[in-house]
Amino acid sequence: MFRRAVLAPLVGALLVLTSCQAITDDGVAPGRARLLGDMTAQLQRAAQRPYHAEYLLAEGTRGEISQQIGPARAVYAYPGGRLMVDSNGHTSCVTAVRPARCQIRPLPGPGPAALTGYSEVTRHGLITAPIVTELLQTAQLQSQAEVEAHDVTLAGQQATCLDVSGLTDADAGGFTVCVTAAGVLASFTGVVGGVDVDQALTRVSSSPPAAVFALPEGARVVDHRPKTPAP
Template identity: 90%
Template sequence: MRNTARPGTPRAPRPSVFRHLVLAPLLGALLVLTGCQAITDDGVAPDRARLLADMAAQLQRASQRPYHAQYLLADGVRGEISQQAAPARSVYSYPGGRLMVDAEGQTSCVTAVRPARCQIRPLPGPGPAALTGYHEVTRHGLVTAPIVTDLLQAAQLQSQAEVEAHDVTLAGQQATCLDVSGLTDAEAGGFTVCVTAAGVLASFTGVVGGVVVDQALTRISASPPAAVFALPEGARVVDHRPKTPAP
């Protein structure tokens, strides 16, 4: 049986962002996972399901380590993802705004105005609402690990989805990539995502919720600057969290 890719499948990163990629072998060969494989009782090819589940688990592991990642986004703008382990908190910065997430809540800031305007909301409960803040970040062209994990889980449930795996080196980091296509009833019909060995999102190309995302890692360090976790200087802050009654 000949391995083929469906027309329109995102197979390679866009040249504008990925022109410096250095291709590397994945176990010595490109894995093309299509309907030619055995199918489990739930209609999902086992190797394909394993690749999707492994990448989702890899992203989850990275949520417990500190790092500061800089990205080149579509149209040549920049974005950053910073994470701290103790206390656990993350910041997603994009042109004109940022989202800060910690155990106390989610703080979204508009930094394109002076003074900056920030709103603090309680952490949403489980379910679709849990991704609300991350969807807002995606609308500005920066995709995050929770959104990618949601897409990977959607692909696991759809037997018609096709997956191809390969390796790249990006910003000096070896990364495993998955090209996913054929999704229905998902935020993206297809996408290419790469994740480093440490579980950090290395790149993403696709249309998510109608937004073109073309994101590539340009620099990464293990020590995020302390300043990125602070509110913008002079910001006007509105706290929407329930007030704790006085004892």
Template identity: 40%
Template sequence: MPAASTTFRALALSVIASLSVTGCQALDDAGQAVGRSDLVNDFAARLDRALELTYSAEYQLPGGRTATIAQAQDPARSAYTWPGGKLTVTADATARCETGTAKAVCTLLAPPPPNARPSVELFTEAKRRGLVTPPVVVGLLTEAALDPQAVIKETDTTLAGHHAACVEVKRSAGDFTACMTTEGVLGSFTGKVDGTPMELALDRYTDTVDGASFELPAGAGVVDRRTADS
């Protein structure tokens, strides 16, 4: 998903701008605000770098379920799978697939414009099924940075053999912990998203991707709406 970094940078910069307009706040509060904006910028930068990687990550979800995120470059393409669904984004189409029925059905939508990311709405079903995507994590961090009552702490851990930096957030809207590997790949998440408890943890990571990751499920029915979207 090229140029998602622009969106992440805009998010981080909007946090800094919002926090700096309250010039009458106490010095301690100002220091806390700067710390939070720096943290959002740091995680946004990690996600930014990850968008330029080729990798495949498999995650464990509660109940023994799994989800995956795969990316490749030249050309840029990505794929997300979760229990009952799959989303692929290529230069040809954005494919939204339902795989939880006897026969998978995929709806083809117009691909994102060059240097643009897919609309956030495309990830709604993934989030509902338990796959927390990096943009969701950035959104939660942004909200936490703007919450003067939130307590934010950084920690370190190891996930699937990879060092990861974590952010623990305690706030009235719901606590959460998010970790990212040194490469910038989402490593784990535990907490509430839109009031729903969610949890995932990196189980396997590789810097290579099978081209089949970006293909539609075998035997899937196809509804082509690309012309209607153009």
């Protein structure tokens, strides 16, 4: 409801992509492909800068995404848990219990397994750039998908939005996503993997607090990474 209340008065002129557009050899409208490709590139650019973003989620809950560049690492905090990602692996923590319980796993290989940790975050109502990127790339490959673009302002940030519909054999049949000029995810609305995601940016800064990258105090940690053989 928060997102709809903010977006309604701010929606600009819609760029509606219709069947009147020229079609490439693979049946994809070039304007639609460009919009999807540009937003994907925007999200990827954000991976090169530090930031801390706070979100209002469905049912009034809160979430956060924090990213640091040196060393490269990111934290996704959602109600009852968090996922920490760095070059050493994925650390998922359940913070709804005391003490918190954390498990460290090696970085997944390429392919569908690479999104496993991020998909778990989505199941708790917080969507991440890797999942959004996957949905945008799926839309690029489906010529029947429809895309409309508009601009909004959220948390004082100008953002470009895409309304995507008509997807088949995908985790979401349709969704609306907004991304700031800096590449930070500004909002997302849609049903992804059966989860109703309604996420809107409330605050963003370029300086993530150092404390967010630490394990919860007193956490019980199980490390599932392969042990390095002794020399």
